[in-house]
Amino acid sequence: MCPCGSGQIYESCCWLYHQGAYPESAEQLMRSRYCAFVKHNVDYLLRTQHQNLSGPNDRQEILDTFQNCQWLELKILSKSKGEKSDTEGEVEFLATYANEGQIFEHREKSHFKKNGPQWLYHSIIA
Numbered sequence: 001m002c003p004c005g006s007g008q009i010y011e012s013c014c015w016l017y018h019q020g021a022y023p024e025s026a027e028q029l030m031r032s033r034y035c036a037f038v039k040h041n042v043d044y045l046l047r048t049q050h051q052n053l054s055g056p057n058d059r060q061e062i063l064d065t066f067q068n069c070q071w072l073e074l075k076i077l078s079k080s081k082g083e084k085s086d087t088e089g090e091v092e093f094l095a096t097y098a099n100e101g102q103i104f105e106h107r108e109k110s111h112f113k114k115n116g117p118q119w120l121y122h123s124i125i126a
């Protein structure tokens, strides 16, 4: 099963996006980014983040989370817009991870923007 929780197998879900297909919705992009954290795909995470969020240490910071966080589960809590015909959208999610034997939850409301056909992770709303 795909780590993103879609209920599909990885090869017919986030693998397609990791190979270069564009997710149709902000939620799909969100799921595929979570899945990239699980799969330690730093290049996908960098190319799906808006330059608004980019910093000089992004690659190292992502690699550090690969070391420190074992991602366990993703739940989508709410979303607005972010569908195929939209150019912006919001997704609120809860991601559970383990770090040194302890379980943590990361809750975030994210803002996504479309650049041409490609959804990008633009900013954190809350």
Ligand SMILES: [Zn+2]
Pocket (backbone or CB within 6 Å): 002, 003, 004, 005, 006, 010, 013, 014, 015, 031, 032, 035
């Ligand atoms: Zn998936």
